[in-house]
Amino acid sequence: MTYENVKKEPLVRIAKRPELPKKKAILVRISSIFVALLLGGLLILALGYNPALVYADIIKGSILSSTALKSTIKIAVPLLGAALAIAPAFKMKFWNCGAEGQITIGAIVATYFALFQVDNLPSPVLFIVAFAAAAIAGGLWGLIPAFFKARWGSNETLFTLMLNYIAIGFVKYLRVGPWMDKGQMFPKIPMFDKAARLPEVFGIHIGWIIVLALVIFIYIYMTRTKHGYEIAVVGESVSTARYSGMNVKKIIMRTMFLSGAIAGIVGWMMVCGTNYTLSDTTANGYGFTAIVVAWLSKLNPFTMVAISAFLAVLQKGSNTIQTNFGIPASASEVLTGLILLCMLGSEFFINYRFVFRKKTVGGDK
Amino acid sequence: MKKIIALVLTLVMVLSFAACGNDEPVNDGNTGNNETLTAENIKVGFVHVSDPSDMGYTYNHDLGTKKMMENLGLSEDQVINKYNIGEDEGCATAINELIEAGCDIIFATSFGHGDYMTEAAAEHPEIQFCHATGSQAAGSGLSNYHNYFTSIYEARYLAGVAAGLKLNEMIANGTITEDEAVIGYVAAFYFEEVISGFSAFYLGARSVCPSATMITLKADSWSDPVKEGQIAQSLIDQGAVLISQHSDNPSPATTAEAAGLFHCGYNSDMAEAAPKASIISARADWSIYLTYAVECVLNGEEIATDWCKGFADGANFTSPLNEAVAAPGTQEILDEVAQGIIDGTVHVFAGPWTGYYIWDGSVFECAEGEWVDESKDRSSPYFGYIIDGITLLDA
Numbered sequence: 167m168t169y170e171n172v173k174k175e176p177l178v179r180i181a182k183r184p185e186l187p188k189k190k191a192i193l194v195r196i197s198s199i200f201v202a203l204l205l206g207g208l209l210i211l212a213l214g215y216n217p218a219l220v221y222a223d224i225i226k227g228s229i230l231s232s233t234a235l236k237s238t239i240k241i242a243v244p245l246l247g248a249a250l251a252i253a254p255a256f257k258m259k260f261w262n263c264g265a266e267g268q269i270t271i272g273a274i275v276a277t278y279f280a281l282f283q284v285d286n287l288p289s290p291v292l293f294i295v296a297f298a299a300a301a302i303a304g305g306l307w308g309l310i311p312a313f314f315k316a317r318w319g320s321n322e323t324l325f326t327l328m329l330n331y332i333a334i335g336f337v338k339y340l341r342v343g344p345w346m347d348k349g350q351m352f353p354k355i356p357m358f359d360k361a362a363r364l365p366e367v368f369g370i371h372i373g374w375i376i377v378l379a380l381v382i383f384i385y386i387y388m389t390r391t392k393h394g395y396e397i398a399v400v401g402e403s404v405s406t407a408r409y410s411g412m413n414v415k416k417i418i419m420r421t422m423f424l425s426g427a428i429a430g431i432v433g434w435m436m437v438c439g440t441n442y443t444l445s446d447t448t449a450n451g452y453g454f455t456a457i458v459v460a461w462l463s464k465l466n467p468f469t470m471v472a473i474s475a476f477l478a479v480l481q482k483g484s485n486t487i488q489t490n491f492g493i494p495a496s497a498s499e500v501l502t503g504l505i506l507l508c509m510l511g512s513e514f515f516i517n518y519r520f521v522f523r524k525k526t527v528g529g530d531k
Numbered sequence: 532m533k534k535i536i537a538l539v540l541t542l543v544m545v546l547s548f549a550a551c552g553n554d555e556p557v558n559d560g561n562t563g564n565n566e567t568l569t570a571e572n573i574k575v576g577f578v579h580v581s582d583p584s585d586m587g588y589t590y591n592h593d594l595g596t597k598k599m600m601e602n603l604g605l606s607e608d609q610v611i612n613k614y615n616i617g618e619d620e621g622c623a624t625a626i627n628e629l630i631e632a633g634c635d636i637i638f639a640t641s642f643g644h645g646d647y648m649t650e651a652a653a654e655h656p657e658i659q660f661c662h663a664t665g666s667q668a669a670g671s672g673l674s675n676y677h678n679y680f681t682s683i684y685e686a687r688y689l690a691g692v693a694a695g696l697k698l699n700e701m702i703a704n705g706t707i708t709e710d711e712a713v714i715g716y717v718a719a720f721y722f723e724e725v726i727s728g729f730s731a732f733y734l735g736a737r738s739v740c741p742s743a744t745m746i747t748l749k750a751d752s753w754s755d756p757v758k759e760g761q762i763a764q765s766l767i768d769q770g771a772v773l774i775s776q777h778s779d780n781p782s783p784a785t786t787a788e789a790a791g792l793f794h795c796g797y798n799s800d801m802a803e804a805a806p807k808a809s810i811i812s813a814r815a816d817w818s819i820y821l822t823y824a825v826e827c828v829l830n831g832e833e834i835a836t837d838w839c840k841g842f843a844d845g846a847n848f849t850s851p852l853n854e855a856v857a858a859p860g861t862q863e864i865l866d867e868v869a870q871g872i873i874d875g876t877v878h879v880f881a882g883p884w885t886g887y888y889i890w891d892g893s894v895f896e897c898a899e900g901e902w903v904d905e906s907k908d909r910s911s912p913y914f915g916y917i918i919d920g921i922t923l924l925d926a
Contacts, residue, residue, distance in 0.1 A: 233631050237624040338751070350645070350666065351890060351915070352722045353751075354618070357646045441620045443646070446751075485621075488614045494584040495615045 179521040191516050198512030202505040209501060215491050227486025228479040234486070236369050240440055242478035243370070244269075244432045247377045248456030249463070249470045250384045251428035254421050255308075256460055257388060259401045262422065264311065264326025265429045266453030267333035271307040272300035272430025273437045274337060277355065277444040280362035280437065281345065289361050297434050304430015305423040307333065312422030316415035330453070337446050345444075355444045364439035371439030378471075380428060385467045397421055429453065458506060461513075480505060568635060568829055570603050575610045575825060576629030578622060580641035580779075581754040582614035587779035587798040588753070589614070592640050592663070595817025602822045603829075618643025626651045630658060636828050638663065638821070641753060642724065642911075652676035659834060661824050663817075664724055666911035668836050677834045679820045680724075680910040682841025684731035685872050686813035686849050688879045690795040691735020692868055693811045693852065693861050694773050697793055698740045700858035707772055709742040715771025716747040717762045717783045721926060725749075725777045726889060727905055727912035731879050732775055732795070732813075733921055739864070745921045746771060754779035760786045767792060769924070774808075784809045793856060800850035810857050811865075812850040819846045839910035843873045878902035886918040889926075 186194070207217035228238045248265045255262035279287075279296035287295065311325035340355065347356040364371040388394040396417050399407045407414050432452065437444050455477060463469035484498035575596075583590040593612070600610060611632055613625040622644050629637050630651070636659040639648050645665040652660040652673045661677045662668065668678040698712040714736060716729045729747060736743045746769060748762045760782035763774050767790050774787040775795040781804035787794035788808035794801065796812030820838055827834045840846035849869075852862050871877030882897035895916050897903060905914050917923060 231628070231631060233624065233627045237621075237628075240620070240624075352642060353720050354643060443619075445619055447617065447619060485615070488582060489612060492582070492612075492614070494582055496584075 175523050177523050179523075180518050181521045182517065183519040186516055194516050195509070195512050198508045198515075199505070202508035205508065206501045206504050209497070209504065210493075213493060213497055215493065220487050220491060220493070223487050223490050224479070224483030227490070228482040232369070234482065238475075238478045238482040239370050239374060241481050242474045243374045243377050244436055244440070244450070244452045245455055245459060245478060246470055246474040247373070247380065247432035247435070248429060248452045249459035249474060250377070250380050250467060251425050251432065252453075252456055252460050253384055253425075253465045253467065253470070254388065254394075254397055255425040257394075257401050257465055258397045258418065258421050260312070260315065260418060260422060261323040262308065262311075262326050262425050263323055263457065264308065264329050264453070265425075265432075265456055266449045266451070267326070267330035268304040268307045268426040268429030269433040269436065269449040269453055270330070270333040270337060271426075272304035272433025273444055273448045274333070274340070274433075275303040275430070276300040276434040276437050277345075277358075280358045281356065284359045284362045292362060293364065293438065296438060297431065300430040300434035301427040302430070304433060305427035308422040308426020308429065309419055312419045316418045334446055334449070337444060337448070340444070341446065358438065358442045362438060363442055364435065371435060373435030373439045376431065376435065380431075381467045381471060384428075388465075388467075393417075393420070458510070462509060477506075568831075570605060570829060573605070573609060573636070573825065573829060574632065574634045575605065576626075576632065576634035576637040577610070577612045578616045578625050578629070578637065578639040578641075578644055579612060579614045580616060580618070580644070585754055585756075585779045586781055586804065589640065589779065591798040591814060592817050595815075595819075595821050598816075598818030599821035599825060602818065603825055605825075616644070622647040623651070630655060634658065636661065636825060638824075640664075649673075649676065659824070659828055661820075661834065664911055666909060666913075669909055674833070677824070677836055677838065678910045679824070679838040680906065680912065681815040681817075681820075681846040682839055682906055683813060683815055683847050684727050684879050684905055684912065684914070685841045686815075686847040687728050687731040687797075688735035688872070688877075689849050689865055689869055690775070690811050690813045691732040691737075692739055692865060693735075693849075693857055694732070694775065694793070694795050695736035695738065695740035695743055696858040696861045696864065697810055697856075698736065698743055698773060701772065702740075702742075711770065711772065712740055712743045713770045713772055714743060714745040715763065715766025715769070715774045716745055717759050717766070717774065717776035717778050718747045718749045719753045719778045720751065721749055721889060721923060723915045724912045726917065727914035728777045728797075729775070729921065730914055730916065730918055731905075733918060734879060734881075734884070735868075737920065743920070747921065747923050748925050749923075750778055752778075756780040756782045759783050763787060764790070781805065796850070802850065802853040802856075806853070807856065809853060810861075811852050813847065814850055815847045816845055819844060837910040839906040841872075842869060880905055880914060884918050884920075886916040886921075889915045889917055 210217040210220050227234055229235050252262045252265050276296040279292060279299060283292060311322050314320040314325060315322045342353040345355045347354050367375060396412055400414055400417050404414055436448050441448060459470055459473045459477060463473045480502050484502050487493050487498055488495055579589045581589045583593045596610060611629055611634060616622050616625045618641060626637060626647060638661045640663045642664045645662055645667045648660050648662045649667050649671050652675055656675050659675050661679055664680050665678045668676045694714060701707045702709055702712060718725045718729060733745045746766060748766060750758045750762055759778045759780050763783035763786035766774060773793045774783050776783045776797055781801045784794045784796055784801040784805035788805035792808060793810055794805055794808040796809050798814060801812045802809040819840060824834050868877055881902035883899045885896045887894050903914055906912055
């Protein structure tokens with residue numbers, strides 16, 4: 167090694183590390199949560215509160231009372247649903263950032279049935295029709311960018327993202343226009359009739375059962391079916407897929423239809439099971455948070471259950487600390503953000519390592 | 532395989548639909564049923580649309596809560612505030628949590644909370660529900676459901692007079708021509724509560740500055756600090772020289788200040804945020820109602836279904852005039868007008884004016900000597916006419 171070479175070496179290099187043993191990787195992940203809690207604790211201290219009390223309150227306010235627990239589960243269910251929706255697309259490396267819009271479109275269609283067909287259809291029929299229609303509508307909304315991608319190779323990240331705003335804009339139009347609550351003369355869409363609201367099992371709308379069924383469905387679909395295999399191959403290499411005779415265009419469109427359809431179902435349960443009305447915020451950012459869930463769980467549906475439950479606890483808990491400590495919403499969002507950043511950051515440390523410049527280099531002494 | 536999955540899914544759906552009607556009896560930990568309520572054990576819950584850091588609506592409502600607690604000698608742990616509760620399912624959860632915590636009376640502060648309040652009131656007849664700005668109590672037929680608001684249009688009118696005098700001053704010293712006396716108004720939504728507010732403000736301004744006109748844009752949100760500021764800027768770009776607002780944050784005030792223009796605020800004294808721009812702010816003193824309602828519960832009396840008080844009872848007022856910005860002599864005129872409103876000699880929505888009804892565009896004429904009596908039939912404002920001279924840029 168010559169002197170010049172040594173001089174050129176930077177103080178810190180980032181190097182890909184050989185795969186970590188499972189135990190060690192888990193250790194890194196757990197310690198990242200501790201780091202997150204520590205950093206969050208500093209933030210809470212800086213705001214003038216006792217971190218231990220605030221953390222205890224997050225737990226207390228999200229799972230330790232029946233109302234709180236129900237409300238946390240009501241957050242976890244659509245989040246999990248949205249994560250399941252984007253999983254097949256992400257496996258295919260089709261970056262579906264449009265779950266938000268696909269949820270919204272599903273919600274719009276479900277709302278149509280809940281508002282205008284409630285008198286014409288008995289409740290169970292209404293639910294099933296609205297369910298199917300929401301799934302198809304969400305699927306078609308997902309199909310649009312897939313078609314353009316398959317046909318002309320357009321950028322799906324931007325395309326799906328932009329479609330979100332169109333979907334939400336359409337809700338705004340309906341809210342101030344044709345679907346406005348005439349009874350109240352306020353630009354909001356009316357609440358659904360009792361007959362159009364999903365029944366509850368254990369105090370939570372039946373969406374939770376459907377989402378759990380979807381967990382199993384996606385798991386089987388992704389790991390045990392020909393479709394799932396094709397998705398994985400397209401995700402790894404489009405050329406390989408084409409060479410082995412797969413119809414890549416068809417796979418892309420089929421998978422995005424499925425992705426959008428599941429998101430549409432989430433929209434259906436949001437309006438019929440949770441909100442009982444449609445608003446601009448019906449999708450509530452779940453379509454975006456789902457991306458975090460999908461990444462953290464490495465697209466494994468069972469891990470997604472745990473991650474979305476964890477994020478739901480954070481979201482509900484951060485509401486509670488606003489109430490009990492008067493911590494502003496923005497500050498509790500920073501706290502949630504810190505925890506997520508650390509968790510995602512740990513994945514970096516699992517895959518890469520820092521290489522520091524050695525103090526003494528052989529041959530110089 | 533696919534068939535099996537489909538079968539399983541169908542079964543799950545059918546089973547879950549069959550499981551409807553599983554309504555467990557709600558066990559609310561409410562103390563109100565068993566023991567007598569006193570100032571020592573009553574629990575009061577609030578559902579707020581934002582949090583006091585907005586320095587606007589919720590901040591001001593919270594001031595009312597504090598004053599009510601002082602008036603009645605309630606301690607901190609008797610009052611539970613739920614902040615940042617949107618006009619969605621989160622509202623139902625917040626109300627349920629307040630019930631679970633044993634609240635005997637629950638207040639919600641935003642119009643869109645109404646549907647959830649109505650449903651909760653029907654389910655929990657032993658708890659009193661009071662909804663600010665809402666309009667559903669009377670129609671619901673529930674004796675435990677109430678609406679309240681203040682005659683904020685009176686304070687708005689007064690603020691409008693101060694604004695008109697400022698416009699006059701600008702015309703007099705040549706900063707603007709008569710035709711350029713344009714007020715920009717940041718509206719949250721277009722419906723009666725907001726329309727009533729900006730009409731009162733406009734009529735106040737026009738009562739002293741006849742050439743004044745007004746342009747409005749809506750934020751589609753009660754509280755969105757960034758958007759409110761952007762809208763104020765957009766109004767300024769379209770010729771507004773004075774900004775007022777019906778939205779929760781002081782960002783329109785700071786935007787006006789940054790542009791070297793003027794502003795009239797709402798909720799809090801916005802001169803604190805924009806000392807060089809904000810002339811005066813229309814404010815509500817919610818403690819008057821909150822004290823009344825909680826006292827009613829303590830005394831076992833009925834709370835009025837609709838409650839709306841104004842200047843005469845101190846339920847609304849204007850912040851101290853910012854003399855550094857206001858036109859000279861404004862205070863004297865304001866005192867006179869305020870007295871007139873209390874005496875009943877000044878009517879805010881008095882003719883002559885023409886306009887159209889927002890919902891169907893039908894023309895309405897209010898002749899000289901006539902006026903629209905706002906908030907007499909119910910607490911929630913119902914003045915829904917767009918007076919000629921006001922242009923809704925985005926209606």
